[in-house]
Amino acid sequence: MRGAALQFVKQAQDLSSYDVIFATDLMDLTDFKGLAGPDCPPVVFYFHENQLSYPLAPNEKRDFHLGFTNIVSAAAADAVVFNSCFHRDDFFNAARKLLRKMPDTRPGWLLDDIEAKTCVIYPGIRLPKGRTPGISGSGLDRPLIVWNHRWEYDKNPDLFFRVLGRLKEKGVGFYLALLGEQYDKVPQVFERAKDTFRDEILVAGYQASGEVYREWLSKGRVVVSTAIQENFGIAVMEATAYGCFPLLPDRLSYPELVPERFRRDVIYSSEKMLLEKLTTALTTADGLVPARRALAQNAARFSWEAMIGEYDRLLAETARGKKAGTVKTSSRGNCKV
DSSP states (O other): OOSHHHHHHHHOOOGGGOSOEEEETTSOHHHHHHHHGGGOOOEEEEESSOTTTOOOOTTOOOOHHHHHHHHHHHHHOSEEEESSHHHHHHHHHHHHHHHHTSSSOOOHHHHHHHHHTEEEOOOOBOOOTTOOOOOOOOOOSSOEEEEOSOSSGGGOHHHHHHHHHHHHHTTOOOEEEEOOOOOSOOOHHHHHHHHHTTTTEEEESOOOOHHHHHHHHHHOSEEEOOOSOOSSOHHHHHHHHTTOEEEEESSTTHHHHSOGGGHHHHEEOSHHHHHHHHHHHHHOHHHHHHHHHHHHHHHHTTBHHHHHHHHHHHHHHHHTTOOGGGSOOTTOTTOOO
């Protein structure tokens, strides 16, 4: 995070030839602009995540210097973009708490300035061009549950596998596709799950081929998230666009992505409720079809074909010196679906 500015300033040698820069929260923008000098063009600063509220790993302590770097980077930007209304609100709430910890000067005005140039634009999801979202036959003798999240602690896999264990105890049949990326430290629960659910797991691991990945999504009946960190939900929306019925926690960005008429069926607020909803989804195939189709159509509105114009408009307006808070984008406002 601290070294990114050095790398990018070196790569972008003639900044006077750029109309606008699109930077993310993993760079210290103040360092970049200081090194770039007067030739630095207007900057759009995009928050994919932030260091003020990201859940800590076990035994990890919060580094508030990184969070403060996010704040001053946003202040230095010409436009600030968040990937959901939840993330925007979460950032500003955490930023206010941090500034109140300062021993003397507490620059609350700084957040007002940042908010004035802030907007929300959802990220795009990858769908084959021209594909009509919907439901494909799985060709399986049991319904398939899809897990297409990173194999990390912040996706709360312990809860997911605990609920699956209770499903198995109840005699509810299912198959399982574990499709997420894995890094150096994989929670031990995944290794235990490979043994516990050896008769249910059809695939385990990241699918490098997009075509193979999408084929698994199209076979799924249900996609489940138990995440404790999620600022948008690309994986869930991809699976939903391919016909998976989503079961999502009543927190984070998820409620704003689901049309209000479906929230009662999709959103859960407890482990018990997740078990009940998952049991219903796995044992009531025909009853889910209309909802799966409608939810697939809703998810398709996040396709890059649909969303890219929002980003183009923001970049063009910022290059012309217009603040993000005044740019008209369909994803802004109260973020209600």
